[in-house]
Amino acid sequence: MRKINEIEKFSYGNCFRKKLKKLDFVETYFTKDVERAGIIAFNVKNVHSHDVAFILDSYNVAVRSGHHCAQPLMKYLGVPSCCPCKFLAFTTMKRILIN
Numbered sequence: 794m795r796k797i798n799e800i801e802k803f804s805y806g807n808c809f810r811k812k813l814k815k816l817d818f819v820e821t822y823f824t825k826d827v828e829r830a831g832i833i834a835f836n837v838k839n840v841h842s843h844d845v846a847f848i849l850d851s852y853n854v855a856v857r858s859g860h861h862c863a864q865p866l867m868k869y870l871g872v873p874s875c876c877p878c879k880f881l882a883f884t885t886m887k888r889i890l891i892n
Contacts, residue, residue: 842874
């Protein structure tokens with residue numbers, strides 16, 4: 794259980810979040826200074842989230858796209874949709890570290 798918690802909340806998600814923040818063409822959506830789940834919502838600037846999901850799928854990276862039943866939040870953020878990336882027990886650090 795500790796390994797699942799580590800993967801979902803801390804190590805892998807934080808590593809991926811840091812990598813995304815270095816990309817100036819990616820916007821991330823998360824709260825600061827709180828305990829997070831292993832989910833990171835993001836968008837590629839000027840590209841619809843459905844297109845991002847389709848392209849990532851061609852690299853065997855599975856993400857969802859859309860408003861995820863959170864239209865009020867999307868409206869507040871000023872975005873029509875986003876791609877959440879989820880880290881689960883079968884996620885490996887090797888997959889995250891690919892450049």
